[in-house]
Amino acid sequence: MGRQKRNIAVRFFGGAGNYTTVLEHLCTFVLTENPTETAVLEWCRSNTRATSSDGIRRRLTFLEGIELLEVDADCVRLTQQGLTWLSETDPAVLYELLSDNVRGFETMLEALLDGPKTDAELGAAITAAHPEVNWTDASGPAQHRGWLQSLGYVERSDGVNSLTNSGRGLARRQTSTYPALERGASYTQTDLEDAFDTSFGSYIKGINPRTTDEGELSYIIVKAREDGPYGDEIDGDRFTYIGEGVPEKGDQQLTGANSALLEQSACSTVPVYFFYQPADSDTLRYEGLVDVVDTEYVARDGRMVYQFTMKNLEIGPERFKALMESVSGDIEEDEPALTDDEDEFTEVQRRVRSSSFAKTVTAAYDARCAICGAARESPDGTTDIEAAHIYPKRENGRDTVRNGLALCRLHHWAFDSGWLAVADDYRILVADRPDLEGYEEFAPLENESLTLPTNEEQRPHATFLAAHRERHGFESS
The missing domain is CATH 2.30.280.10 (SRA-YDG)
Known part of the structure; x- marks a missing residue:
């Protein structure tokens, strides 16, 4: 997510157990009205018990901190994650935003796997797991718990908190590890x-x-x-x-x-x-x-x-998982290496990474061609979308999602053969060869924009795009 995690959650309007209901109404208002910050403050006063502008702003700042809203004085809008949550109202989407941006949510669920606990006991579990939190507000654990209650993962009775069935399933998935099996045993x-x-x-x-x-x-x-x-x-x-x-x-x-x-x-x-x-x-x-x-x-x-x-x-399952995940990791370097170290992986490990590359790239583009947006299917139900390396695999191009594009077969061929390239601002470039058959088919794509993943960290990196342009004789862009 790129931000330092917060130490404490902020309670929302409606009381513990009802946060998400009020939040859904607020997000619907933001989506439909494109309001100013002042209009959002007024909506909160009219639709909740809130009266303090500072209290409302503190909650808006929290929603911005977990990347659900973008808040400017002249406009409040939903992020892409906010749009996803509002369209699906899936508790898992909102939980991921909370746990990615605030310490302690995973710890609280894991602690409740051992049995019911009070807010104080949950706070002690978070303090033990995250000594850097240094709780100064005794109500802090209750604010975490209030969100988990609203998401349907925790239920509360007589001051004691327990996991619901869905909460228990989530906690088990979080804590699951590969079984400790010994080869030959x-x-x-x-x-x-x-x-x-x-x-x-x-x-x-x-x-x-x-x-x-x-x-x-x-x-x-x-x-x-x-x-x-x-x-x-x-x-x-x-x-x-x-x-x-x-x-x-x-x-x-x-x-x-x-x-x-x-x-x-x-x-x-x-x-x-x-x-x-x-x-x-x-x-x-x-x-x-x-x-x-x-x-x-x-x-x-x-x-x-x-x-x-x-x-x-x-190799063991942990190494298998690491290889699978290595292709989707962020590239933080300004000029990342174009190729993988050939000596770093065995033949089998390269196969695992290559398979993960195909799956990750296709999923990032929602199984649609980045150039034409098509999601064609053959009569047997096979999707005609392929994961293309920007800097080619035959040159040991890296198996990372940022060196990939999801393309239909036609545009995969056109991209690999040099008919098409992509500028740093994701405009499509077409080879200037009007004398060749095929030019008229590709020419209308000139300066059209790629269809990109919603996750910016999965979009093509400029280093790979520039290397592809150079290989095929396109001018710098």
Whole structure:
């Protein structure tokens, strides 16, 4: 977010438990009326119990501090995050703004995971976790709690605070860590259910995709059996694994489990844990994380099956996560390096980063072409949007979102071939070649603006844009 975190939240109008209701009305007024600061002060006096201009301004300053509003004397407006929250009224959006800009919210939820607590006990937990806070206002913890109450994460009874179901889910996600599994060690089903905090039912199936509370894929557990029906061939660090669907059911179908592994062969996005069960044992031996390097739908033993080629990653889940996140980090240098250090990553680590680059860039542009704004889909539902490196991958261009553009196939080709480039102010430039076929198609794009990510920290960096222009003979811009 780029700002130093605040030590204390500021209570809002409406009383604890009702902050968000009043806030939604205020944001709607700001969006529809484009008011001055004076008009907002008057709205607050008319629609809340507030009477003090200084008190109202203190609350507006807080909303500006968490990047929900932009406040000027002549105009108060919603930030992009404010527009997102108002359109969705998703508590998670507002919670992220609060926790990103104010210390203690995560600590308070984690403390309540251990059981109900008073405001004073919650304040003590924050003080222990953040000694730099140095509480001077005894009501400080109550102001944090008031926001969590209003978001529906905390409930209060007889002066004691507890987590709601949604609050407990959020707290668990915040504190979740990867299970401490030892490669080569054997585990019972109960051991693994405890480690992953999940239930596998009566037995662990061959392919087990697991999702977050929001329905997003979180990780996959794959099990091979020595005496299984599929004839999985486990030999060394690279092996063949047959998908879900027993022989008596004929050709294998693209089930949810098979789809999950198929997606990982195209783009590694989540950890895939691999276990092997010997024929004479009820336990499963952990073989480590694997990469799904290839998928084929082939004829085998008289039927069609999904045949996955897997390879041991030789890295743990924490390293996997770090590699995934490294492509979306901020670039703070004025002139960042154009290329990655070739010796820094192994072949597998480069694959993980490359997959993360594709996913991060596409998501940043909402799966739309940055040049034409299209979000085309093929008849089978595949989105015709690709993640393009600005400074090319073949030159070891960096896998970072700021060296990327989401482009449709046509404009990806045009950008890579030098028909198109981008100025530092994100205007589209067209090669001055009216003698060549294709010029008339691209010429109308001249000086049009790119469609950019709403998050400024994900927009193309000028260093990469300049290097691309230089490679293709465009004048400095």
